[in-house]
Amino acid sequence: xxxxxxxxxxxxxxxxxxxxxxxxxxxxxxxxEEEREQMELKAVRPIKAAPPTLSSSVFSDPMxxxxxxxxxxxxxxxxxxxxxxxxxETIKRKQLEKYHKAPENEKVTIExxxxxxxxxxxxxxxxxxxxxxxxxxxxxxxxPVPLTDNRKRFLAMKWLITECREHKHxxxxxxxxxxxxxxxxxxxxxxxxKKKHVLHKMAEANRAYAHFRWW
Amino acid sequence: QLDRGCALHTAARDGLSSVSSQxxxxxxxxxxxxxxxxxxxxxxxxxxxxxxxxxxxEVKAVFPHGLPHRFQQQIQTFNEARVMVRxxxxxxxxxxxxxxxxxxxxxxxxxGERGTGKTMTLCHVVHYCSRQGWLVLHIPDAHLWVKxxxxxxxxxxxxxxxxxxxQASVWLKxxxxxxxxxxxxxxxxxxxxWGKRESTEEGRPLREVVEQGLARVRSASDAVGVVLREIKxxxxxxSFRLLVAVDGVNALWGRTTLRKEDKSPVSPEELTLVHNxxxxxxxDWTGGAxxxxxxxxxxxxxxxxxxxxxxxxxxxxxxxxxxxxPIPVPNYSPREFESCYGYYLERKWLQHEKAHTEDGKxxxxxxxxxxxRQLDRLAGxx
Numbered sequence: 013x014x015x016x017x018x019x020x021x022x023x024x025x026x027x028x029x030x031x032x033x034x035x036x037x038x039x040x041x042x043x044x045e046e047e048r049e050q051m052e053l054k055a056v057r058p059i060k061a062a063p064p065t066l067s068s069s070v071f072s073d074p075m076x077x078x079x080x081x082x083x084x085x086x087x088x089x090x091x092x093x094x095x096x097x098x099x100x101e102t103i104k105r106k107q108l109e110k111y112h113k114a115p116e117n118e119k120v121t122i123e124x125x126x127x128x129x130x131x132x133x134x135x136x137x138x139x140x141x142x143x144x145x146x147x148x149x150x151x152x153x154x155x156p157v158p159l160t161d162n163r164k165r166f167l168a169m170k171w172l173i174t175e176c177r178e179h180k181h182x183x184x185x186x187x188x189x190x191x192x193x194x195x196x197x198x199x200x201x202x203x204x205x206k207k208k209h210v211l212h213k214m215a216e217a218n219r220a221y222a223h224f225r226w227w
Numbered sequence: 228q229l230d231r232g233c234a235l236h237t238a239a240r241d242g243l244s245s246v247s248s249q250x251x252x253x254x255x256x257x258x259x260x261x262x263x264x265x266x267x268x269x270x271x272x273x274x275x276x277x278x279x280x281x282x283x284x285e286v287k288a289v290f291p292h293g294l295p296h297r298f299q300q301q302i303q304t305f306n307e308a309r310v311m312v313r314x315x316x317x318x319x320x321x322x323x324x325x326x327x328x329x330x331x332x333x334x335x336x337x338x339g340e341r342g343t344g345k346t347m348t349l350c351h352v353v354h355y356c357s358r359q360g361w362l363v364l365h366i367p368d369a370h371l372w373v374k375x376x377x378x379x380x381x382x383x384x385x386x387x388x389x390x391x392x393x394q395a396s397v398w399l400k401x402x403x404x405x406x407x408x409x410x411x412x413x414x415x416x417x418x419x420x421w422g423k424r425e426s427t428e429e430g431r432p433l434r435e436v437v438e439q440g441l442a443r444v445r446s447a448s449d450a451v452g453v454v455l456r457e458i459k460x461x462x463x464x465x466s467f468r469l470l471v472a473v474d475g476v477n478a479l480w481g482r483t484t485l486r487k488e489d490k491s492p493v494s495p496e497e498l499t500l501v502h503n504x505x506x507x508x509x510x511d512w513t514g515g516a517x518x519x520x521x522x523x524x525x526x527x528x529x530x531x532x533x534x535x536x537x538x539x540x541x542x543x544x545x546x547x548x549x550x551x552x553p554i555p556v557p558n559y560s561p562r563e564f565e566s567c568y569g570y571y572l573e574r575k576w577l578q579h580e581k582a583h584t585e586d587g588k589x590x591x592x593x594x595x596x597x598x599x600r601q602l603d604r605l606a607g608x609x
Contacts, residue, residue, distance in 0.1 A: 070587050071609060096608070097608035098607075100609075104578060105300070108305075108576075109303070124578055125579070127578070127579060
């Protein structure tokens with residue numbers, strides 16, 4: 013007998029949990045026919061367990077949680093989450109110090125919201141085109157290939173984390189390193205953006221092999 | 228007779244007079260939760276829940292040590308030091324204003340759960356006393372003297388005791404920075420010998436003792452002992468008022484994590500600094516007050532749920548401090564929470580767009596449980 017746990021195989025009759033507060037605050041009259049049917053179905057069917065990453069907090073952000081999961085080592089989510097919050101705080105402090113010292117006309121240009129900086133930096137780091145190894149006639153060629161959105165996001169986050177872990181001084185703390193990298197990426201500078209440009213150049217150089225791709 | 232005026236630098240005094248007058252008309256009016264009254268002597272119940280500003284030069288003069296680390300970071304980020312006026316602090320200030328200095332010193336113990344603002348209350352009281360011209364003996368954290376000590380020397384004065392040169396010299400440096408005026412005016416009453424050749428004559432200003440302690444680090448703990456002794460003996464004369472402010476007083480009567488060279492544990496009375504401080508906290512002197520704080524955060528071998536004086540001080544400590552006036556510090560009241568939240572919004576500390584909404588505010592209040600430290604930690608990444 014299998015206990016219903018997230019990673020075990022659920023019976024198809026189990027429904028996903030509903031987390032958004034707004035859906036429970038609507039009064040009965042405003043619901044359409046389909047929604048009324050859905051509610052009656054939920055009263056009868058069992059519901060799957062909510063995953064730990066799902067949160068009803070207004071402050072939760074799926075990109076931030078993905079990034080935290082990638083930073084996590086050996087399941088230590090507490091440490092990863094505290095590092096992430098310290099990074100966001102460090103970014104905010106640096107930007108606020110700059111903001112308070114800047115003259116009036118420059119204050120508008122300085123972005124202080126760490127979430128905006130994080131999202132923009134990730135967007136700037138995402139490559140447009142990737143390379144994939146295709147073996148033809150005994151030789152392996154690096155073929156330029158389009159990337160899905162998920163793959164682009166994954167590559168951007170992976171590059172940021174590896175850059176911080178490997179190419180910095182051993183004694184600097186992760187929040188400090190990460191905040192520096194994110195601020196550089198926000199301004200389109202820094203080693204991660206350089207890596208993205210190198211990848212683009214390689215793809216441009218290997219244009220001749222583009223027809224090897226069959227998908 | 229000592230000059231009873233402000234113990235502050237003249238530049239800070241000029242800054243004071245401009246702040247207490249009307250706001251410059253070009254500035255927009257400050258919000259409800261601020262108050263322009265920056266003199267703690269004039270704080271009353273109507274200022275409760277509001278934040279008052281301490282000019283930055285005054286912060287450097289009055290608090291060379293003693294402010295919590297996160298508050299110091301906040302001062303640096305916002306470029307101003309704003310302290311909230313809360314009920315426990317107002318209560319303490321009222322007691323201090325009405326106390327009779329011919330009687331022995333009254334002991335006040337500020338206690339409360341973790342992160343409710345005990346150290347900040349202590350800093351408020353220290354600020355008030357330094358504005359009134361008292362001599363402030365502020366020990367930022369007594370726990371730092373009973374743990375993580377790299378060097379322990381055997382004391383030359385008493386064979387059984389151990390010296391801590393590093394901690395003593397750091398404290399002497401900060402004490403000198405905050406109380407320049409008094410060190411010049413208080414004179415020693417006895418001749419003190421530092422080793423075979425150096426000595427301080429009778430009638431020299433205390434500043435020389437402090438400088439001796441800073442120059443010869445080996446005798447720094449003895450210098451601290453001499454300073455404390457002289458101040459205690461001369462306080463009853465009435466030429467100055469003395470405030471002994473100790474943060475984490477439960478460290479003086481607990482256990483230490485230090486070990487002697489033969490790996491036997493050190494008990495607190497074997498440390499010169501702790502021994503002298505215990506003598507200071509006894510109420511056998513007149514002309515001042517003793518304000519102390521209990522702290523579980525830095526304490527050794529105490530469970531994290533302990534916050535009452537009985538649990539943290541133990542039997543020995545409680546008997547030594549008994550009788551005292553207990554002052555509990557609770558979490559933020561709804562009004563204080565509103566004021567803190569409004570301050571963060573005004574200073575652009577809460578940057579997340581959802582944090583400006585009612586939902587975000589309700590969530591912050593729920594998650595932090597109106598605890599000041601939790602609110603500060605939660606508002607950091609937002």
